[in-house]
Amino acid sequence: MLRIVLNALRTGVVTTRYPWEPSVPPDRFRGAPVFRAGSRLPPPSVCPTGAISERFDEQGRHVGLDLARCVFCGRCAEHPWQEAVTVGRDFELAARARDDLRIEVVADAPVAAAAPPASDSSADLSAVAVAEAEAGVKAEIRSVLGRSLHLRHLDAGSCNACDWELTALLNPVYDVRRLGIDFVASPRHADGVAITGPVTRNLETAVHRTFEAIPDPRLVIAVGACAASGGMVGEGYASAGGVDRVLPVDVYIPGCPPRPEAIIFGILVALGRLDARRALRTS
Amino acid sequence: MALATLVASDETTTPDADLKVRYIFEPTAPGAPDQFVTLLVSVDPARAEVPSLTAGIPAANWHEREMRDLFGIVPLGHPDPRPLVVHDGWPQGVFPLRKSFDGSRRVSIEPAEEFPHLAATGEGVFEIPVGPIHAGIIEPGHFRFTSVGETVLHLDARLFYTHRGLEKRMEGLSPLDAFSIAERICGVCSLAHGLGYCEALEHIAGIDVPPRARLIRSIALELERLYNHVGDIGNMCAGASFHYGTATGLRLKEALQQMNERLAGNRFLRGLVIPGGVRLDLSNDVARDLNTTLEHTLAGLDGLMGRIEANPSIVDRLDDTGILSYQAARDLAVAGVAARASGIDRDARRDHPHGAFADRAPLDFHVVTASAGDAMARMTVRALEARESIRLIGELIRRLEPGSLQTILTDPLPGGRIGISAIESPRGAAVHWLRTDSHGRVDRYHLRSPSYHNWPAVALAGQTAIVPDFPLVNKSFELCYSCTDR
Numbered sequence: 050m051l052r053i054v055l056n057a058l059r060t061g062v063v064t065t066r067y068p069w070e071p072s073v074p075p076d077r078f079r080g081a082p083v084f085r086a087g088s089r090l091p092p093p094s095v096c097p098t099g100a101i102s103e104r105f106d107e108q109g110r111h112v113g114l115d116l117a118r119c120v121f122c123g124r125c126a127e128h129p130w131q132e133a134v135t136v137g138r139d140f141e142l143a144a145r146a147r148d149d150l151r152i153e154v155v156a157d158a159p160v161a162a163a164a165p166p167a168s169d170s171s172a173d174l175s176a177v178a179v180a181e182a183e184a185g186v187k188a189e190i191r192s193v194l195g196r197s198l199h200l201r202h203l204d205a206g207s208c209n210a211c212d213w214e215l216t217a218l219l220n221p222v223y224d225v226r227r228l229g230i231d232f233v234a235s236p237r238h239a240d241g242v243a244i245t246g247p248v249t250r251n252l253e254t255a256v257h258r259t260f261e262a263i264p265d266p267r268l269v270i271a272v273g274a275c276a277a278s279g280g281m282v283g284e285g286y287a288s289a290g291g292v293d294r295v296l297p298v299d300v301y302i303p304g305c306p307p308r309p310e311a312i313i314f315g316i317l318v319a320l321g322r323l324d325a326r327r328a329l330r331t332s
Numbered sequence: 333m334a335l336a337t338l339v340a341s342d343e344t345t346t347p348d349a350d351l352k353v354r355y356i357f358e359p360t361a362p363g364a365p366d367q368f369v370t371l372l373v374s375v376d377p378a379r380a381e382v383p384s385l386t387a388g389i390p391a392a393n394w395h396e397r398e399m400r401d402l403f404g405i406v407p408l409g410h411p412d413p414r415p416l417v418v419h420d421g422w423p424q425g426v427f428p429l430r431k432s433f434d435g436s437r438r439v440s441i442e443p444a445e446e447f448p449h450l451a452a453t454g455e456g457v458f459e460i461p462v463g464p465i466h467a468g469i470i471e472p473g474h475f476r477f478t479s480v481g482e483t484v485l486h487l488d489a490r491l492f493y494t495h496r497g498l499e500k501r502m503e504g505l506s507p508l509d510a511f512s513i514a515e516r517i518c519g520v521c522s523l524a525h526g527l528g529y530c531e532a533l534e535h536i537a538g539i540d541v542p543p544r545a546r547l548i549r550s551i552a553l554e555l556e557r558l559y560n561h562v563g564d565i566g567n568m569c570a571g572a573s574f575h576y577g578t579a580t581g582l583r584l585k586e587a588l589q590q591m592n593e594r595l596a597g598n599r600f601l602r603g604l605v606i607p608g609g610v611r612l613d614l615s616n617d618v619a620r621d622l623n624t625t626l627e628h629t630l631a632g633l634d635g636l637m638g639r640i641e642a643n644p645s646i647v648d649r650l651d652d653t654g655i656l657s658y659q660a661a662r663d664l665a666v667a668g669v670a671a672r673a674s675g676i677d678r679d680a681r682r683d684h685p686h687g688a689f690a691d692r693a694p695l696d697f698h699v700v701t702a703s704a705g706d707a708m709a710r711m712t713v714r715a716l717e718a719r720e721s722i723r724l725i726g727e728l729i730r731r732l733e734p735g736s737l738q739t740i741l742t743d744p745l746p747g748g749r750i751g752i753s754a755i756e757s758p759r760g761a762a763v764h765w766l767r768t769d770s771h772g773r774v775d776r777y778h779l780r781s782p783s784y785h786n787w788p789a790v791a792l793a794g795q796t797a798i799v800p801d802f803p804l805v806n807k808s809f810e811l812c813y814s815c816t817d818r
């Protein structure tokens with residue numbers, strides 16, 4: 050016992066100061082890709098998840114990037130696209146609306162500023178509508194929760210990487226309990242749910258039941274590319290293709306998986322303690 | 333010979349116009365030649381039946397049920413008629429891995445009867461249902477205990493909740509796009525599964541990966557094993573309510589995952605390996621950083637194991653808990669730590685050499701085994717293997733010579749060819765099987781993860797323990813659901 054205490058003292062404090070101090074990811078870290086407007090941008094076929102799209106109008110070719118789908122593989126920044134795309138370092142990407150994660154730039158034309166986000170699919174429009182209609186409810190949640198949050202984790206068919214990052218939030222380095230955030234065993238004790246995975250067919254019933262068991266008002270946080278958009282799994286015979294196909298989502302956290310600080314950022318966004326990604330960040 | 337994997341495929345659109353079932357076996361003796369023996373059965377799509385092998389080869393059990401669910405090939409005489417992979421009112425006569433099935437559309441969920449769990453009955457016997465959603469941050473699966481008091485009579489595990497249809501999803505993709513999926517079948521086996529897919533593909537392409545890239549691949553594979561083993565030891569402490577051990581394991585694992593991010597740009601080592609080689613070099617700076625991290629890990633691990641071994645209340649929880657006998661491990665073709673802790677001397681790094689283990693200058697490398705087959709044996713094997721990985725990484729770094737990182741793949745790949753590989757992942761040997769179509773795209777890919785063969789062993793070992801010890805037994809195997817369910 051004494052040895053354990055001595056060892057603990059010798060180890061000292063290992064806990065990060067994030068979010069009070071910024072977290073600087075290592076040099077090789079791959080964050081959000083940055084598309085340079087007016088350059089020769091890659092075609093959609095370069096991206097393995099379909100995060101890159103294109104459309105044409107009188108201005109020229111518009112290239113879209115969907116950060117909810119991106120798995121941060123860096124392939125779009127490789128030869129011969131390295132002039133047009135750089136691997137960025139930004140990982141604080143959580144957004145309240147799916148559309149805030151869509152970026153569009155005009156390629157092959159001297160346009161400096163980024164265009165406003167495209168909102169084409171009806172599913173996303175409804176997500177925006179839901180977000181606006183529920184703004185009042187969310188404010189209520191925040192006042193009810195008193196800036197602390199108890200979450201239930203729900204694995205809806207993840208590869209387990211996002212799950213292990215949620216586990217990491219409880220390790221001595223991230224220790225999210227210092228921020229008033231904790232994970233609880235029962236949905237009935239929870240204020241919301243952190244969902245990982247694209248919602249598989251075999252889990253859809255369990256996902257609904259868990260959600261129903263959480264007292265209203267409740268937050269839904271989609272953690273990682275699969276939950277936020279279907280990601281690499283997409284839609285198919287065994288997968289719904291993202292949490293917002295089956296439940297209303299309050300916050301989307303991109304990443305494959307999101308690093309622990311990115312998840313902390315997203316949870317604080319959900320609580321209204323930090324600002325969500327809204328403005329388009331393009332160079 | 334033991335069953336390594338079983339692969340069904342729909343080749344109705346090829347000149348053979350049939351369904352095929354391949355039973356793939358491997359030798360079981362330590363250090364036996366690197367071989368796979370395939371028994372190929374051509375099945376008439378109009379009468380899709382094969383005799384079941386499960387009664388003679390228990391390891392074929394889940395494989396045959398999966399083949400029935402996904403291909404509609406019926407294993408005649410199989411003792412278990414229940415579906416395995418498809419749940420909740422899956423439509424009759426629809427087989428998602430047949431080529432004629434369009435996998436890109438959702439299949440609606442129909443109200444279903446309660447799943448017929450295998451349960452014992454009798455006076456004083458009761459059932460305890462657990463899952464699929466668990467009371468912690470864990471993957472989903474359902475466990476049905478039947479018990480008398482605390483004694484487990486029977487344990488029935490129902491998995492495949494995280495079945496995402498990834499094998500179907502990879503079909504028709506370019507080899508590079510399919511790689512991005514292979515790397516994401518499982519989080520904590522990302523490197524191993526990405527590597528296994530690459531080795532199967534490189535086998536088809538007939539190319540050699542440059543020596544420096546092979547060394548970097550093996551360094552990363554040992555790093556993956558190390559962060560998992562250290563974290564798993566911590567998690568076993570959680571199962572035994574030793575919180576200092578849990579926190580220490582998590583802290584050591586965290587330091588290693590931060591190292592992963594500095595090496596690969598991703599905490600799960602994604603983006604390091606690529607078909608043909610590696611994308612990122614191991615610079616001298618990173619190598620120095622890695623050496624320092626490993627020194628700290630070794631000191632931390634030695635300290636933690638010292639605390640565990642000196643603590644009789646922990647040792648008592650682990651000793652004789654969740655016993656898997658040598659014979660059961662053999663029958664179920666159990667892999668990895670679980671097999672070696674039950675006395676099976678097999679390790680794909682030696683028996684199916686890959687990466688730097690296939691180098692001509694042999695690595696001095698020791699396969700760790702134990703005989704008790706209990707939770708303590710599995711913890712000890714992990715601790716010794718973790719130390720062995722630290723030593724191996726040092727040795728592999730010393731062997732690095734300047735050289736290229738990638739061999740260019742033939743584009744397109746040769747059509748209609750098969751590649752097979754076995755990689756020793758943190759959980760044990762994973763067998764990858766890949767076949768290209770006539771355009772050199774992925775026609776069929778199958779992964780038999782170590783967890784796939786080990787889950788039935790967890791259910792068996794669980795029956796030797798009391799109900800409250802099941803979390804500990806489960807953590808002592810520490811299996812993945814995602815690479816079982818795919």
Ligand code: SF4
Binds near residue numbers: 097
């Ligand atoms: S970094 Fe993102 S956008 Fe670029 S290729 Fe990879 S997944 Fe696609």
